[in-house]
Amino acid sequence: MSQYSEEIERRRTFAIISHPDAGKTTLTEKLLLFGGAIHVAGAVKSNKIKKTATSDWMEIEKQRGISVATSVMAFDYSDHKINILDTPGHQDFAEDTFRTLTAVDSVIIVIDIAKGVEAQTRKLMEVCRMRKTPVIVFVNKMDRDGKDPFDLLDEIEEELQIKVRPLSWPIDMGQRFRGVYNIFEQKLNLYTPSKQYVTENVEFKDITSPDLETYIDPTQAAKLREDIELIEGVYPEFDVNTYLDGDIAPVFFGSALNNFGVKELLDCFIRIAPSPRPIQAVERVVDPNEDNFTGFIFKIHANMDPNHRSCIAFVKICSGRFERNANYKHVRFGKMMRFSSPTAFMAQKKEVVDEAFAGDIIGLPDTGNFKIGDTLTSGEELHFKGLPSFSPEMFKYIENADPMKAKQLNKGIEQLMDEGVAQLFTNQFNGRKIIGTVGQLQFEVIQYRLLHEYAAQCKWEPISLYKACWIESDNKQALENFKKRKAQYMALDKEGRDVYLADSSYVLMMAQQDFPDIKFHFTSEF
Numbered sequence: 321m322s323q324y325s326e327e328i329e330r331r332r333t334f335a336i337i338s339h340p341d342a343g344k345t346t347l348t349e350k351l352l353l354f355g356g357a358i359h360v361a362g363a364v365k366s367n368k369i370k371k372t373a374t375s376d377w378m379e380i381e382k383q384r385g386i387s388v389a390t391s392v393m394a395f396d397y398s399d400h401k402i403n404i405l406d407t408p409g410h411q412d413f414a415e416d417t418f419r420t421l422t423a424v425d426s427v428i429i430v431i432d433i434a435k436g437v438e439a440q441t442r443k444l445m446e447v448c449r450m451r452k453t454p455v456i457v458f459v460n461k462m463d464r465d466g467k468d469p470f471d472l473l474d475e476i477e478e479e480l481q482i483k484v485r486p487l488s489w490p491i492d493m494g495q496r497f498r499g500v501y502n503i504f505e506q507k508l509n510l511y512t513p514s515k516q517y518v519t520e521n522v523e524f525k526d527i528t529s530p531d532l533e534t535y536i537d538p539t540q541a542a543k544l545r546e547d548i549e550l551i552e553g554v555y556p557e558f559d560v561n562t563y564l565d566g567d568i569a570p571v572f573f574g575s576a577l578n579n580f581g582v583k584e585l586l587d588c589f590i591r592i593a594p595s596p597r598p599i600q601a602v603e604r605v606v607d608p609n610e611d612n613f614t615g616f617i618f619k620i621h622a623n624m625d626p627n628h629r630s631c632i633a634f635v636k637i638c639s640g641r642f643e644r645n646a647n648y649k650h651v652r653f654g655k656m657m658r659f660s661s662p663t664a665f666m667a668q669k670k671e672v673v674d675e676a677f678a679g680d681i682i683g684l685p686d687t688g689n690f691k692i693g694d695t696l697t698s699g700e701e702l703h704f705k706g707l708p709s710f711s712p713e714m715f716k717y718i719e720n721a722d723p724m725k726a727k728q729l730n731k732g733i734e735q736l737m738d739e740g741v742a743q744l745f746t747n748q749f750n751g752r753k754i755i756g757t758v759g760q761l762q763f764e765v766i767q768y769r770l771l772h773e774y775a776a777q778c779k780w781e782p783i784s785l786y787k788a789c790w791i792e793s794d795n796k797q798a799l800e801n802f803k804k805r806k807a808q809y810m811a812l813d814k815e816g817r818d819v820y821l822a823d824s825s826y827v828l829m830m831a832q833q834d835f836p837d838i839k840f841h842f843t844s845e846f
């Protein structure tokens with residue numbers, strides 16, 4: 321316990337994740353409405369990058385710019401301080417989302433009742449599983465027709481590989497949607513389609529009571545009783561600890577657009593979702609309640625104004641209290657630094673703050689001092705572990721297109737990689753630099769930013785690669801042998817780790833067969 325424990329205990333820092341269009345922006349907005357952080361619907365802009373804009377980089381950036389303002393949305397609700405971390409909707413920025421997940425204590429996944437589990441959700445859930453992040457599922461758009469809820473739950477269990485436990489249950493759907501039975505609070509929430517205000521709740525402990533028929537029609541009442549009986553029979557009793565361990569995901573149903581089921585979600589969320597949790601650093605486990613400040617950079621957002629090459633480094637505070645103008649150690653540099661204008665993000669405003677506590681996110685104006693994963697402390701030599709890099713999906717050689725600007729190009733590449741825009745591999749055979757990304761957009765981002773921020777010109781040359789594999793072996797000789805045999809395909813990543821660049825799945829499979837002593841990893845930490 322520390323003098324700050326009370327502050328820390330009341331914090332809930334989480335991200336809402338979904339496949340684009342499932343309703344993340346709408347849900348975020350309704351949560352902000354409850355928190356009084358905004359007053360009208362429509363105030364939160366989606367940071368979704370419209371598909372039509374993919375060829376127009378400036379337009380994309382304009383849209384993406386919105387996401388700086390809404391990167392973190394904080395508000396107070398019922399004695400709790402809620403920090404929602406926004407994640408980019410476009411899949412080409414999936415790495416951004418992965419990193420944001422390193423800074424949250426829990427996650428709400430939004431699933432569209434009609435579409436079920438979609439590709440992006442699956443990928444993001446993998447990261448949550450890896451980190452054992454507690455997850456709540458919100459099944460959205462119940463005002464529309466969709467899948468049978470039981471089938472959807474099976475699909476979630478199978479596709480997301482997590483056990484589920486419904487804590488609310490829908491009464492019909494689409495045109496006939498009548499509301500949900502809140503199993504967690506034993507209340508009947510009746511649905512009135514309305515975009516602005518909360519609907520009526522009726523305490524209803526015993527759904528076998530014939531009173532149910534005074535609220536909903538007899539066929540719906542019979543179906544609800546049957547469903548609830550089945551749920552109680554099939555799913556285990558809800559146990560908060562299994563949720564906190566990341567083993568079970570409670571499920572809520574509702575309609576974000578109609579503000580239905582959202583308050584129930586929020587009320588349950590503040591009760592069961594974790595306050596800041598201990599974090600494993602390389603040296604030791606850091607408890608949020610320690611007096612001394614520690615934190616790490618999980619995201620760097622560049623200022624798109626070409627005249628100012630400044631960034632905002634986003635810090636997740638892991639323990640203690642951060643104070644404006646205090647001296648903190650930048651562990652990688654081994655030097656003390658002072659920050660005179662740290663910003664916090666209240667609702668949609670960014671403002672300078674004097675203090676912040678474990679669980680909070682602050683933004684530090686930066687001119688190139690930080691890279692993703694950097695640790696700040698009150699003086700201790702400590703290193704938080706970041707999220708491992710995943711193998712990119714696309715690869716291109718990057719070449720200098722202006723021989724006079726080689727230095728600028730190298731500096732630009734290095735800084736953009738520190739920001740986490742993409743991954744750099746240097747081929748050990750020919751010395752050429754290869755950039756790996758998850759989507760085409762990132763190549764455009766890099767080219768544009770190199771030109772506008774570093775006055776460097778690059779050109780891309782094709783290279784056909786399938787995956788980057790980080791390799792290791794207990795057998796030194798076997799490792800050397802492999803590296804010699806595959807010399808043309810060996811590269812070093814930015815941290816100097818050995819990476820094998822496989823040009824096809826077949827070649828990779830053969831390599832795995834032919835070199836049983838070598839372990840091939842698709843993420844950079846293992």
Ligand code: G4P
Nearest residue numbers: 338340341342343344345346366368460461575576577578
């Ligand atoms: P995203 O951030 O996950 O990408 O999704 P977003 O909230 O932008 O929602 C995607 C679309 O789904 C929006 O419609 C939104 O109005 C709609 N939507 C969200 N929740 C519900 C719901 O509970 N029921 C129904 N029927 N629709 C819902 P759009 O037409 O794409 O955008 P807009 O013009 O309404 O903003």
